[in-house]
Amino acid sequence: MGTAADSDWDLQPPDLWYMKHYLDLAEMTAAFAIAYDWMYDGWDTARRDRIRQAIINHGLNFAFDRSIWWNGTSITGNWNCVCNSGLTFGALAILGDDTSGLAEKVLQTTVANAKTACVNAPTSDGTWAESPNYWYFGTTGHAELSSVLTSATGSDHGLLNQNTNFKLTALFHMYVTGMTSLFDYADHGPNKFSTTANSLIWYGAAYKEPRYMLFQRDRFDAQEPWSIFWYDPTVRGAWWNGLPLDHFFNDPKTQWVSMRSSWTTNKGTYLAMKSSQLMAYQAHGDLDCGDFVFDAMGERWFGELGSGDYLSADYFKSEADDAVRWTYYRKTTQGQNTLVLGLENQLPEAKPTMKFETTGEVQGSSPNMELKTGSTAYAVTDMSSAYPGS
Numbered sequence: 001m002g003t004a005a006d007s008d009w010d011l012q013p014p015d016l017w018y019m020k021h022y023l024d025l026a027e028m029t030a031a032f033a034i035a036y037d038w039m040y041d042g043w044d045t046a047r048r049d050r051i052r053q054a055i056i057n058h059g060l061n062f063a064f065d066r067s068i069w070w071n072g073t074s075i076t077g078n079w080n081c082v083c084n085s086g087l088t089f090g091a092l093a094i095l096g097d098d099t100s101g102l103a104e105k106v107l108q109t110t111v112a113n114a115k116t117a118c119v120n121a122p123t124s125d126g127t128w129a130e131s132p133n134y135w136y137f138g139t140t141g142h143a144e145l146s147s148v149l150t151s152a153t154g155s156d157h158g159l160l161n162q163n164t165n166f167k168l169t170a171l172f173h174m175y176v177t178g179m180t181s182l183f184d185y186a187d188h189g190p191n192k193f194s195t196t197a198n199s200l201i202w203y204g205a206a207y208k209e210p211r212y213m214l215f216q217r218d219r220f221d222a223q224e225p226w227s228i229f230w231y232d233p234t235v236r237g238a239w240w241n242g243l244p245l246d247h248f249f250n251d252p253k254t255q256w257v258s259m260r261s262s263w264t265t266n267k268g269t270y271l272a273m274k275s276s277q278l279m280a281y282q283a284h285g286d287l288d289c290g291d292f293v294f295d296a297m298g299e300r301w302f303g304e305l306g307s308g309d310y311l312s313a314d315y316f317k318s319e320a321d322d323a324v325r326w327t328y329y330r331k332t333t334q335g336q337n338t339l340v341l342g343l344e345n346q347l348p349e350a351k352p353t354m355k356f357e358t359t360g361e362v363q364g365s366s367p368n369m370e371l372k373t374g375s376t377a378y379a380v381t382d383m384s385s386a387y388p389g390s
Helices: 019-038 045-058 078-094 102-116 134-153 166-176 199-206 210-217 225-230
Strands: 247-249 256-260 270-274 291-296 299-302 353-358 377-382
Touching (some): 078 102, 102 134, 134 199, 134 225, 166 199, 166 247, 199 210, 256 353
Antiparallel strands (some): 247 256
């Protein structure tokens, strides 16, 4: 907000915050909104007016552009959550000073749209449909949106419970976190420095589930500003107490299984496998029925290759059989830890099934987990529908 930049604000092209990649616009709107609101009494009138006008000119004015693709009810992932959140930040920040009525109009649109789309990003078992990595970006947007509405209006306006299964996405993140790293299947995108898993801290308070907050408190990425506002230092206890070691996420769209020997050591074993439908990921998935990762002795022995180059031709254009996406190695079946038959890709329309059984071990309050003789968990998948001519 330096003085040297002030003279440029009114002279820039209208699309200063880059509507074509609306995530940029949304996050810039949120940043200016925080500056406007938190430092409100610190700005002189002229500076305050300029910041407010920037929020309107470069953010809220683009809220109703007909070329926006992410605000339909079928776009349920990170784009919907982050974009609606950023615009809501901007509208709430200037609401009391806005004489145009634009801020109020934006609020009537963003909150309603998020309630029909953003909240449905997790499937029925809590799995974030895009990928474990996009969970961070999507839940950060959702947590910020529900939190700012609660702070400013006294209500989350249904964003926390419109989807009764949304609170399960916290467990998804906990179980998809292995001994060494995530079961990081599908795309993960570039580094998103504005996101962490601190949505868990907010969800711990909002859903009255202390284990969510306590789990995140112990993570390296907890040290960022939102934890200051969301963390409740009076919460105590072992987050792993009473938590089963194994879990089957059984929604057919995103089904996968997580199995481990302990919640409290990085030296144990962790095995996770997915065998789900392949066209439910907002064009972020892989052809990966049967894909798995395995951790033991503090190392990952079978891992993931992650994203391809997002700038590759038609990378996000389609998930159909003939999609260019499926010619990029990291998206092909050969690029996964699974069976490859005849060097051919799996079929995107595959509908595999899974069977899972466990002896049901649950960790107690002690950080020392000792498994009984006979402790077992296993998963079997029939993925024959994924292969041509099966």
